[in-house]
Each structure stands twice: as structure tokens, then as C-alpha cells.
Amino acid sequence: MALSEHDRTAFLAEPHTGALAVEADGRAPLVIPIWYDYTPGGLVSFLTDGGSRKAELIAAAGRFSLMVQRTVPTYRYVSVEGPVVAENPTTVAEITRIAGRYLPADTVGGYVAASNLPVLVTFHMRPQRWLSADLGTI
Numbered sequence: 001m002a003l004s005e006h007d008r009t010a011f012l013a014e015p016h017t018g019a020l021a022v023e024a025d026g027r028a029p030l031v032i033p034i035w036y037d038y039t040p041g042g043l044v045s046f047l048t049d050g051g052s053r054k055a056e057l058i059a060a061a062g063r064f065s066l067m068v069q070r071t072v073p074t075y076r077y078v079s080v081e082g083p084v085v086a087e088n089p090t091t092v093a094e095i096t097r098i099a100g101r102y103l104p105a106d107t108v109g110g111y112v113a114a115s116n117l118p119v120l121v122t123f124h125m126r127p128q129r130w131l132s133a134d135l136g137t138i
Contacts, residue, residue: 003132009040015101016068050121075135082128090120
């Protein structure tokens with residue numbers, strides 16, 4: 001059963017590892033795991049090495065898809081796709097916020113300090129198309 005707008009945005013706002021997909025030059029899409037940030041009603045944001053294949057493909061396509069899932073009962077997923085509305089050099093605040101969603105609080109500072117901040121870029125996508133379902137306990 002499809003999720004309500006409230007439930008799908010709330011689910012996407014949880015710290016799932018996302019599967020990002022982007023068009024890849026006439027080949028199957030590039031699909032890779034990412035950490036991301038999302039607040040209901042806002043933009044999906046994630047950071048990556050600005051020289052990576054992922055960054056190049058996203059810049060060329062101008063859009064990407066993100067799918068997150070829960071693999072224990074109840075099985076649930078949300079997929080969202082949309083245009084990139086901004087790209088910027090990653091700030092300390094952005095990397096701290098995203099890492100803080102996934103890492104224990106006492107390790108975030110070390111993670112941020114060990115990151116190569118000057119090479120990182122943050123992409124921001126406006127969710128445009130949504131797919132979602134709660135598949136129950138199967």
C-alpha cells in the first residue's frame with residue numbers, strides 16, 4: 001500500500017542509507033549507497049568528492065533518484081526523484097549534520113576532522129516524483 005505524504009516524508013527523513021541512481025551515458029544507471037539529509041518539505045542533500053564519477057554524472061544529468069528502504073517488518077520503501085537545484089562546496093555545518101545522522105555523537109568530530117573538506121561538494125535535490133509502499137510483514 002502506498003504511504004501517505006506525511007508517512008513518506010517522515011520515512012525519508014529517517015537516517016537510512018540511500019541508494020542513489022543517476023543516468024550514466026547510455027549505460028544502465030550508476031547506483032551507489034549514500035548518506036543524505038532530508039527534512040520534510042525540504043531538499044534532499046548529500047555530499048561527495050567533486051571529482052567523482054557520481055558528481056560528474058549528476059552535474060551532466062541535472063537530476064538523480066534516491067531510494068531508501070526498511071528490510072524488516074513492516075517492509076517499507078520510499079523512492080524520490082527530482083532536479084538538482086543547487087551544488088556548493090561542502091561546509092563544515094553540512095558534513096557535521098549529515099555525519100551526525102549516521103554516526104555516534106562522540107565520533108562525528110573525528111570524522112569531520114579526517115574528511116578532505118576542500119574536495120567535497122554538496123548536491124541539493126528538490127523532490128519532484130515519489131513512489132512509496134508499505135509491504136506489510138510478508
